[in-house]
Amino acid sequence: MRSIFRKSGHRFSDKKMRPASKDTVVPDIATMLWPRSVALIGASADTNGLRGRILEIMKGHPYAGAIYPVSRSRTEVQGLDAYASVADLPQPVDLAVLIIPARFVPDELDRCGHAGIRTAIILSSGFAEEGGGAGVRLQEEIRVIAARHRMTVAGPNGEGFVNLAAALCPTFSPVMDPGATALQAPQGRGVAIVSQSGGVGFAIFDHGRAKGLPFRYVVTTGNEACLETFDFVEHMLDEGATDVFLLLIEDVKSLATFERTAAKALRAGKPLIIGKLGQSEAGRRAVAAHTAAVAGSQAEYRALFSRYGVIECDDLDGMIDIAAGFLAFGSRLPAGRRVGICTSSGGAGAWVADACAAAGLDVPELDPATRAAIDTHLPSYGTSQNPVDVTAQAVHAMGYAEFARLMAGSPVLDGLIVVITGRYPRLLMGDRAPLAKLARETTKPIFMWSYTRPAEACIALIAEAGYPLFTDMHRCARTMRAMADYRAARAGFMSD
Amino acid sequence: MRSIFRKSGHRFSDKKMRPASKDTVVPDIATMLWPRSVALIGASADTNGLRGRILEIMKGHPYAGAIYPVSRSRTEVQGLDAYASVADLPQPVDLAVLIIPARFVPDELDRCGHAGIRTAIILSSGFAEEGGGAGVRLQEEIRVIAARHRMTVAGPNGEGFVNLAAALCPTFSPVMDPGATALQAPQGRGVAIVSQSGGVGFAIFDHGRAKGLPFRYVVTTGNEACLETFDFVEHMLDEGATDVFLLLIEDVKSLATFERTAAKALRAGKPLIIGKLGQSEAGRRAVAAHTAAVAGSQAEYRALFSRYGVIECDDLDGMIDIAAGFLAFGSRLPAGRRVGICTSSGGAGAWVADACAAAGLDVPELDPATRAAIDTHLPSYGTSQNPVDVTAQAVHAMGYAEFARLMAGSPVLDGLIVVITGRYPRLLMGDRAPLAKLARETTKPIFMWSYTRPAEACIALIAEAGYPLFTDMHRCARTMRAMADYRAARAGFMSD
Numbered sequence: 003m004r005s006i007f008r009k010s011g012h013r014f015s016d017k018k019m020r021p022a023s024k025d026t027v028v029p030d031i032a033t034m035l036w037p038r039s040v041a042l043i044g045a046s047a048d049t050n051g052l053r054g055r056i057l058e059i060m061k062g063h064p065y066a067g068a069i070y071p072v073s074r075s076r077t078e079v080q081g082l083d084a085y086a087s088v089a090d091l092p093q094p095v096d097l098a099v100l101i102i103p104a105r106f107v108p109d110e111l112d113r114c115g116h117a118g119i120r121t122a123i124i125l126s127s128g129f130a131e132e133g134g135g136a137g138v139r140l141q142e143e144i145r146v147i148a149a150r151h152r153m154t155v156a157g158p159n160g161e162g163f164v165n166l167a168a169a170l171c172p173t174f175s176p177v178m179d180p181g182a183t184a185l186q187a188p189q190g191r192g193v194a195i196v197s198q199s200g201g202v203g204f205a206i207f208d209h210g211r212a213k214g215l216p217f218r219y220v221v222t223t224g225n226e227a228c229l230e231t232f233d234f235v236e237h238m239l240d241e242g243a244t245d246v247f248l249l250l251i252e253d254v255k256s257l258a259t260f261e262r263t264a265a266k267a268l269r270a271g272k273p274l275i276i277g278k279l280g281q282s283e284a285g286r287r288a289v290a291a292h293t294a295a296v297a298g299s300q301a302e303y304r305a306l307f308s309r310y311g312v313i314e315c316d317d318l319d320g321m322i323d324i325a326a327g328f329l330a331f332g333s334r335l336p337a338g339r340r341v342g343i344c345t346s347s348g349g350a351g352a353w354v355a356d357a358c359a360a361a362g363l364d365v366p367e368l369d370p371a372t373r374a375a376i377d378t379h380l381p382s383y384g385t386s387q388n389p390v391d392v393t394a395q396a397v398h399a400m401g402y403a404e405f406a407r408l409m410a411g412s413p414v415l416d417g418l419i420v421v422i423t424g425r426y427p428r429l430l431m432g433d434r435a436p437l438a439k440l441a442r443e444t445t446k447p448i449f450m451w452s453y454t455r456p457a458e459a460c461i462a463l464i465a466e467a468g469y470p471l472f473t474d475m476h477r478c479a480r481t482m483r484a485m486a487d488y489r490a491a492r493a494g495f496m497s498d
Numbered sequence: 499m500r501s502i503f504r505k506s507g508h509r510f511s512d513k514k515m516r517p518a519s520k521d522t523v524v525p526d527i528a529t530m531l532w533p534r535s536v537a538l539i540g541a542s543a544d545t546n547g548l549r550g551r552i553l554e555i556m557k558g559h560p561y562a563g564a565i566y567p568v569s570r571s572r573t574e575v576q577g578l579d580a581y582a583s584v585a586d587l588p589q590p591v592d593l594a595v596l597i598i599p600a601r602f603v604p605d606e607l608d609r610c611g612h613a614g615i616r617t618a619i620i621l622s623s624g625f626a627e628e629g630g631g632a633g634v635r636l637q638e639e640i641r642v643i644a645a646r647h648r649m650t651v652a653g654p655n656g657e658g659f660v661n662l663a664a665a666l667c668p669t670f671s672p673v674m675d676p677g678a679t680a681l682q683a684p685q686g687r688g689v690a691i692v693s694q695s696g697g698v699g700f701a702i703f704d705h706g707r708a709k710g711l712p713f714r715y716v717v718t719t720g721n722e723a724c725l726e727t728f729d730f731v732e733h734m735l736d737e738g739a740t741d742v743f744l745l746l747i748e749d750v751k752s753l754a755t756f757e758r759t760a761a762k763a764l765r766a767g768k769p770l771i772i773g774k775l776g777q778s779e780a781g782r783r784a785v786a787a788h789t790a791a792v793a794g795s796q797a798e799y800r801a802l803f804s805r806y807g808v809i810e811c812d813d814l815d816g817m818i819d820i821a822a823g824f825l826a827f828g829s830r831l832p833a834g835r836r837v838g839i840c841t842s843s844g845g846a847g848a849w850v851a852d853a854c855a856a857a858g859l860d861v862p863e864l865d866p867a868t869r870a871a872i873d874t875h876l877p878s879y880g881t882s883q884n885p886v887d888v889t890a891q892a893v894h895a896m897g898y899a900e901f902a903r904l905m906a907g908s909p910v911l912d913g914l915i916v917v918i919t920g921r922y923p924r925l926l927m928g929d930r931a932p933l934a935k936l937a938r939e940t941t942k943p944i945f946m947w948s949y950t951r952p953a954e955a956c957i958a959l960i961a962e963a964g965y966p967l968f969t970d971m972h973r974c975a976r977t978m979r980a981m982a983d984y985r986a987a988r989a990g991f992m993s994d
Contacts, residue, residue, distance in 0.1 A: 052890070127879040127889075131844075137878070159879070176922050177950060199845020201890075201919065205949040208921065212951060250845065279848040282855030284839075284885065287863075291881040292844030316852065317972060318949070343780075348627075348788030349695020349746065352775040356812065359778030367783075382633070383623040383655070385787040389780065393623075394548070394697075423697065425704065426672050453701040453814070454673060455708060476813060 029154040029229055031237040034121035035165050035219065037096030038067045040172060041088055041119065043110055044102035044126075045071030045079045052174040053101050054080070056125070056162070062180025063169040070095060088117045097121050099162065099172045104128030105136075107158065108143040115151025122148075123172060124157030130225050130294035131159055138294075141227050148228050159293060160224030161200020164207070166217055173222070175204040188216030191332075192243050193325055195220045196234045197250035198293050199279070202318070206248055210322045214465055215329070218244050225293045230255045236263040239270060245332070246325045250277045252295035254303070264310035268495050273328050273488055275313045275321050278303055311491030313484045320477045326470040327481040328488075331447035335489035336417035340364045341482055342409045343389035345421035346397040350453040351389035354421055354475040361479035363486075365389065372412040376405060389421075401433030403440050410444050417482050418448045424456030424471070430463050441468030447485060451478045525650040525725055527733040530617035531661050531715065533592030534563045536668060537584055537615065539606055540598035540622075541567030541575045548670040549597050550576070552621070552658070558676025559665040566591060584613045593617050595658065595668045600624030601632075603654065604639040611647025618644075619668060620653030626721050626790035627655055634790075637723050644724050655789060656720030657696020660703070662713055669718070671700040684712030687828075688739050689821055691716045692730045693746035694789050695775070698814070702744055706818045710961055711825070714740050721789045726751045728759040731770065735762050741828070742821045746773045748791035750799070760806035764991050769824050769984055771809045771817050774799055807987030809980045816973045822966040823977040824984075827943035831985035832913035836860045837978055838905045839885035841917035842893040846949040847885035850917055850971040857975035859982075861885065868908040872901060885917075897929030899936050906940050913943045913978050920952030920967070926959050937964030943981060947974045 042060070046053035057080050060069055070091050071079040078084055085091055088098065088110075098114045100107055104126050114122055129141040141158065148155040156163075162173030167187035171178045193215045197203025200222040207220045221234050231251050236259070238244040247267070254260045267274050280289040280297025289295045307314050315321045341363045345351030355365045368376075368388045376386040379400060384393040392405045406420050424430070430437070441448065450464050451472045464471045472478035538556070542549035553576050556565055566587050567575040574580055581587055584594060584606075594610045596603055600622050610618055625637040637654065644651040652659075658669030663683035667674045689711050693699025696718040703716045717730050727747050732755070734740040743763070750756045763770050776785040776793025785791045803810050811817045837859045841847030851861045864872075864884045872882040875896060880889040888901045902916050920926070926933070937944065946960050947968045960967045968974035 050894075127877075129879075132878050133881075176919065179922065197845070199843065199848075201843025202845040202849060202949060205843075205846070205919075208950045252845070252848070277849070279845060279852065281852045282861070284851035284855065284861030285848045287883055288839075288844065288848035288851050288881075288885045288887070291883065291887060292848055316849075316856070317970075318849075319970065343784075347695065347697025347701075348784065349693070349698040349748070349775060350701070352695075352748070352781045352784035352788055353698060353773070353812075353814075355780035355784050356775065356777045359780065360812070365778070365780030381623075382628050383625075385629075385784075387783055387787065389784045391784070391787060398546075423672065423701075426675065453698060454704045474813075474815065 029233055030120055031154060031229070031234060032241070033096050034123070034154055034156065035163065036168055037121070039070065039093060039095040040067060040097045040099060041070045041072050041091060041095045042172070043072040043088065043098055043100045045073050045084060047076065047079050056099070056101060056172065056174040059171050059173060059178050059180060063171050063185055065168060065170045067170070088113050088119065091117065094118045097123070099123050099125065101125045104140055104158070108140060108147055111144060111147045111155070115147065115153055119153070121154040123160065123162055124155065125160055125162055125174070127159045129158045129227070131292055133291065141225060144227050155228040157224040158227060161204065161222040163222060164220040166219070175200060177204040177208045188218050190216065191245040191329055192216055192218030193246045193248065193329070194218050194238050194244040195248045196231045197222050198224065198226065198231065198252045198295065199250055200224065202250050206250065206318055206321060209319055210325070213322055213326060215322060215325055226255055230259065232256070232259045232263040235274065236266065239263065239266050239272065245272050246328050247272065247274045248321050248325055249274055250279065252279045252289040252293055253297055261310070264312055268311045268492055271332065271492065273313055273332070275315055275324050276307065277315055277318070277321055308491070311488050311495060313488060317477070319474065320480060323470070323472055323474070323477040324481045324484050327447065327449065327485055330468060330470045331485065334445055334447055336447055336482060336486040337489065338416040339483065339486050340366050340414060340416045342368070342412060342415040342418045343421065344402065344405050344409050344418060345389055345391055346394050346423065347421060347453060348391045350421045351391055354419060354451060354479065355389050357475040357479040361476070361483045363479055363483055366414050368409070368412055369414050372408060375408050379405070397429065401429070401436060403433050403436030406448055407440050410440070410446050410448060415446065416486065417446050419478060419482065420448060420450050422450055422452050423454045424452035424460035424464070425454040427457055427459035427463060430460055434463060434467065437467040437469070447482065449478050449482065451475050525729055526616055527650060527725070527730060528737070529592050530619070530650055530652065531659065532664055533617070535566065535589060535591040536563060536593045536595060537566045537568050537587060537591045538668070539568040539584065539594055539596045541569050541580060543572065543575050552595070552597060552668065552670040555667050555669060555674050555676060559667050559681055561664060561666045563666070584610050584615065587613065590614045593619070595619050595621065597621045600636050600654070604636060604643055607640060607643050607651070611643065611649055615649070617650040619656065619658055620651065621656055621658055621670070623655045625654045625723070627788055629787065637721060640723050651724040653720045654723060657700065657718040659718060660716040662715070671696060673700040673704045684714050686712065687741040687825055688712055688714030689742045689744065689825070690714050690734050690740040691744045692727045693718050694720065694722065694727065694748045694791065695746055696720065698746050702746065702814055702817060705815055706821070709818055709822060711818060711821055722751055726755065728752070728755045732759040732762065735759065735766060735768060741768050742824050743768065743770045744817050744821055745770055746775065748775045748785040748789055749793055757806070760808055764807045764988055767828065767988065769809055769828070771811055771820050772803065773811055773814070773817055804987070807984050807991060809984060813973070815970065816976060819966070819968055819970070819973040820977045820980050823943070823945065823981055826964060826966045827981065830941055830943055832943055832978060832982040833985065834912040835979065835982050836862050836910060836912045838864070838908060838911040838914045839917065840898065840901050840905050840914060841885055841887055842890050842919065843917060843949060844887045846917045847887055850915060850947060850975065851885050853971045853975040857972070857979045859975055859979055862910050864908055865910050868904060871904050875901070893925065897932060899929050899932030902944055903936050906936070906942050906944060911942065912982065915945050915947055915974060915978065918946055918948050919950045920948035920956035920960070921950040923953055923955035923959060926956055930959060930963065934963040943978065945974050945978060947971050
């Protein structure tokens, strides 16, 4: 790992150097993510621009704390009293959000420190991602100022964050437009996104909420001058309310922080699902320009990830599907890679069998006892070998649940994929109670893949019954594989 | 190829043997797909069963021809006069649709022949897919009877077909439920699906119509006792109204038919996009049980496909995306594998660059002249290297079209991927006319990938402008690669 990391916990390069004092300050991420009040520095009335949009978005959600616009030119912004400087605020705030030209950021951050503001996020661009010169120096100034005031600082060049439970959205991401779905904080298990890329971080959120993932946080970290991805992850692990992490990273800045955090997550059984940008030459060129990250070698990252059971995924929707698999069956991970396929379409069953093989899963022939139990229900043109083609006829008569229950009992299987057509709810409606019972009682993960476009009623029914519903067979197979690998990695780690 | 095909044009196996007379009869697929009247043998009043559902579906679409239910037990079925036998029909029909128990099929097919019916589709199961014995003998009987009457016969064990222009749907697929979207026949370029698997064939249709593909036919071929996939493809090529083919096959039954058809398609520049089931051991087991197909060796199929520029794709949505790419830019295929990436999100640009590399595409640095032209429009934190990160700021000011136009002019690029956020239409609305102009004028393919979930208005705007819109970056990259490979394969084939 020498080429990309140093064991000291810092990576030193000509582009970036972190003051030694950083590790001596425990970052106060709790205050940053749960502030009682926020100052928005650079607030604007023009909602066509980013500086106006961020206030519009923050105001559009029912955040209970105070929002103070800070503006050099106006005494009122979007209906709120504005202040000429953080020094003039009516009370000390917990969080400063800076969206002003890069060259003004250091002085403003310094003023925040003097005003007693403990945490700040910097959304402005124009720092180290510019590739040298003034931008790099400005970013270094930020680090020095943050250390001097012992401030907890995220960014620059990020896109802010969302705390769904607090309804706090200091971001200009159009995904958080109040016109879109209302924020819903998770009731039980929560999912967090931490992403260096603002655009992709919020895109993951956008796709994931459409699939019903219970998000708790979306945090974008940008250039990571001070706080990095795994600082946030570690805080959320300590907080204890996040069970699945979706991370989009361009580099790992501190090997020590990564290893400490990844070990903590693995011990707790809380999967880190990581998209790692910059795996190709063009991708590395892009991340250097994007956040000044040095993407490093794919093989080295892969070895590091595999040591800690980190689940790598190069596909946005794939990351979401893996999260859904863990949310439903994280406590009943597959003990191995042997998967059963239960299908009402022979062709779809054959295709997903191929997809399972491509994902490194085994699709073994079923044991005789299980076959005999299934055969009593099948017409002559069905087959119980595995894939089990139960035929449309038998499914119409019996539903899916009983076949799935029989298969889940087979000693040669570690998990099950049920191939359904979710096009029309009629078939599933009658199977609702047995499906829910099976989801509660099975000791093995059972996934649903709908080869037709599922209707809303089917999506809801399957979610309520307790299954993850896949619309892509490859992602379905890869999720099963990822969960089997995670169980194996965790078992190896815990026994070390 | 000896192990899976015989050069004679027939594959002889212990399971299946085709009468020698088959090749002497030119199948009358035109009459089958465009009948003036249809007899439905086995029609039922019970719309909960498949036999009742098929009539409900046929009646629910505005097919202009006559539909005659044939029923042993009823004189009226779902409001239509029913007939006890095909011998009693008031006029000779062009197509018989058989959905009766397998054991009755041979006699009924013989009666159809005597009644002068020239074409038949057999939807019943219970033939060679049962793996031996009576089913295999029944299927052989069908072939003999069809040959004796010189009838054109599809199936058995298929799920029927749809002719969208004729609004004819002899199928029980729930995807064709009249309650779903009305059928829309293509105005210009048309897409056909031919699939051995009924379930998957209609699933491809279901996903594809949601993406706006202009479908002309969906044909499911089942066990292919007589007609096989490439008989239909050849007919459609000769007919001339289908430009893109989506094929889902379990085997190639006649090498001669395949080679003649694939060569004809390649000469005409009409791509065959094929999903080939049975690539794994479990998949091969499944297709044998499904349609008695012998899936054969993946390597042999791959070599055969590559010789004829056949595009293999193991992903349902991927097949649809490749079709969309060809529909938009089939006449302007990429001359090579060098792709430019134009993005407003640095992270998304880096990620799709990685996806391009994974798909075997090159993402070269741009030439100095193109960079200079782009740089005049970029803020300091943007980059013109490729990926070209035009930044959200510049896109807000100028839109995407001008950057894409500059990049498309670069001599080092063969195609372009524009990374957009289609979440809100505001940004694209102002860019509408320049985008449409660029789509008309570009000589290189330009694809759009939205990393956020695109709004309906954006989907419509981009389709009207003339671009394929991708929601998955890997499928986007693979489509570019498939189109570049297709151009190379066709050039090689034409110069042979």
